[in-house]
Each structure stands twice: as structure tokens, then as C-alpha cells.
Amino acid sequence: MARLSHISASIAILALMMGYASIKSQVIRMKPYENTDPYMSFNSKKILETGPDYFIIEWKDKSRKTIQLNIRPPFQKNDVVGFKVLNIKGCYELTEYHIWESREAWYVKAFLSGIPLFVVLFLFFRDFRFNFRRFIFEKKRPPHA
Amino acid sequence: MPDLFSHALGGYILLRPRWQAFLIPSIFMLGCIFPDMVRGPLLMITNLIKTAPEYSYPFLILHSPLPLLVQAWLVSWLFEKTIRRRVFLNLLAGIILHLVLDAGQKAYHISYLWYFPFSFENPINGLWWADDGFFVTAVFIMVAGSLFLIRRRHTPKR
Numbered sequence: 475m476a477r478l479s480h481i482s483a484s485i486a487i488l489a490l491m492m493g494y495a496s497i498k499s500q501v502i503r504m505k506p507y508e509n510t511d512p513y514m515s516f517n518s519k520k521i522l523e524t525g526p527d528y529f530i531i532e533w534k535d536k537s538r539k540t541i542q543l544n545i546r547p548p549f550q551k552n553d554v555v556g557f558k559v560l561n562i563k564g565c566y567e568l569t570e571y572h573i574w575e576s577r578e579a580w581y582v583k584a585f586l587s588g589i590p591l592f593v594v595l596f597l598f599f600r601d602f603r604f605n606f607r608r609f610i611f612e613k614k615r616p617p618h619a
Numbered sequence: 620m621p622d623l624f625s626h627a628l629g630g631y632i633l634l635r636p637r638w639q640a641f642l643i644p645s646i647f648m649l650g651c652i653f654p655d656m657v658r659g660p661l662l663m664i665t666n667l668i669k670t671a672p673e674y675s676y677p678f679l680i681l682h683s684p685l686p687l688l689v690q691a692w693l694v695s696w697l698f699e700k701t702i703r704r705r706v707f708l709n710l711l712a713g714i715i716l717h718l719v720l721d722a723g724q725k726a727y728h729i730s731y732l733w734y735f736p737f738s739f740e741n742p743i744n745g746l747w748w749a750d751d752g753f754f755v756t757a758v759f760i761m762v763a764g765s766l767f768l769i770r771r772r773h774t775p776k777r
Contacts, residue, residue, distance in 0.1 A: 485693065587659075590652065
């Protein structure tokens with residue numbers, strides 16, 4: 475009974491946390507758009523357009539925002555970029571930027587991560603077995619124990 | 620993020636044979652990859668079906684410290700009473716190591732929602748971007764490989 479209580483309580487707490495995150499999703503999403511003076515930064519933004527001294531990104535209300543720089547942007551249209559700019563009297567200075575790798579490269583990495591996952595799960599199930607009747611992991615007895 | 624190679628190898632590097640009295644290596648290693656094991660597939664699915672980012676936040680918080688503590692509590696109760704406390708502590712130790720490595724990942728906002736549910740601010744700027752992690756992985760592979768050879772040499776033959 476105690477097991478059931480603990481398992482139910484922890485699942486309930488996790489569900490409540492996930493529900494809270496869902497309710498607050500708009501607040502979380504708006505975080506990068508707060509306090510954008512003098513620094514403005516985004517973890518990843520698709521570059522909609524670039525020019526000789528500006529680039530354009532999508533803003534919070536789906537509109538387009540032009541970021542005026544004093545240099546040519548070191549990235550191109552359709553790049554996904556993390557960047558930080560400093561507002562100096564209406565013109566922005568690009569202080570940091572990072573061009574994200576392609577989505578395909580991320581999927582390859584995720585696929586390769588299956589190798590350590592397999593190894594760790596192999597080590598785990600070498601030590602434990604799941605008893606479906608009792609709904610519990612039991613420690614395997616070592617050979618000749 | 621440091622990939623699962625880095626997380627798993629980081630756990631292996633920290634394991635000491637003489638700690639086996641109170642450490643359960645397989646549980647500790649499971650803890651080292653646990654946060655990504657839970658959240659990763661869920662995020663991949665939301666990415667594949669191309670939903671708006673806000674629909675992934677309920678899954679994103681599964682990687683935050685407090686929800687991870689609750690998950691460790693939940694998982695420990697899936698084990699027998701005699702080892703339950705050790706499972707919880709080993710799993711938590713692996714999770715903490717995972718979070719320490721992920722704290723090195725650069726993000727201006729949101730990140731892993733470190734203070735969730737109390738705040739959505741990101742207190743950790745990080746050092747490297749998630750897809751710059753190749754050098755981190757390479758370092759871990761070299762260190763873990765060297766350690767494996769050293770430990771093998773010093774293990775008494777039966």
C-alpha cells in the first residue's frame with residue numbers, strides 16, 4: 475500500500491508540474507522578449523533576411539523586426555542563429571553569435587546516442603529483472619551465489 | 620547538450636572500484652543518462668510533428684532539477700525495499716552529474732528551467748553551445764579510454 479501511495483503521489487506531482495508548465499507556456503515563451511534594452515539575446519532565431527548592415531527576425535507577435543547593425547551580419551538568410559546584441563543609441567552591436575548546425579546533424583547525433591543508451595541499459599538489466607506480477611525490479615542473484 | 624556519450628563516460632570516469640560497497644554502478648550510470656532518456660524521445664516527437672515550441676514545455680521541465688528529484692523518488696519505489704534507498708541516492712548522484720555537465724551548455728534564456736516551478740529565469744549562461752559539444756565528447760572518450768586501460772592493468776587476474 476505504501477508503494478502504491480508513493481508511486482501515485484510522485485506521478486501526481488509530476489503531472490501537476492507538467493500542467494503548470496503548460497499553463498505558463500506563453501509566459502515562458504515570452505522570456506526572451508523581456509528586458510531587451512540594452513541587451514537583447516535569443517537562443518535560436520531563424521534569419522528571415524539579411525542586408526549590408528541589418529538582419530530581420532520574427533518578433534513575438536509574428537511580425538518582422540529589423541536589427542540594425544554597424545557591420546554586415548556574419549550569417550545568411552535561413553540560418554538559425556543564437557545571438558546577443560547591445561543597443562547603442564538605436565543601432566545594435568553584435569556581441570556574440572552562434573550559427574546552429576542543421577536539424578539533420580542533430581538527428582544523426584540523437585541516433586548515435588543510442589549506443590551509450592544500449593550499453594547502460596544492458597548493464598542495468600544484467601543486474602536487475604522486472605517482475606511484472608509484483609511490478610517491481612528485482613536484483614538478479616549472481617551465478618553460484 | 621553534452622551527448623549521451625559524454626554523460627555516460629563522465630559517470631564511468633567518476634566511478635571508483637572501491638566505492639562499490641555503497642555504489643550500484645548500473646543505477647549510477649542510469650542516472651547519468653536518465654534526464655535525456657526521459658525527455659529526449661518526447662522532445663524528438665514534438666519536433667518531428669512540428670508543433671509550436673510552447674507545446675514542448677511540459678516535457679522540457681522533466682529535465683529541471685526539482686521534477687528530476689520527483690522522478691528519482693518515483694523510480695526508487697519501483698525497486699525492492701532492501702535497496703530502495705541506495706537506488707534513490709545512486710540515481711540522484713548520476714542525475715546531479717548529468718546536470719553539472721549540462722550546466723556547461725550555453726543559453727541566454729529558458730535553458731533547462733533550473734528554478735522551475737519557482738522561476739523561469741536562466742541563472743547559468745554556460746560555456747559551449749549544444750552543437751559545439753564534439754570536443755567535449757572527444758575529451759571524455761580519451762579520458763575514459765585511458766582510465767579503462769589503466770584499471771584493466773591494475774585489476775588482479777583470476
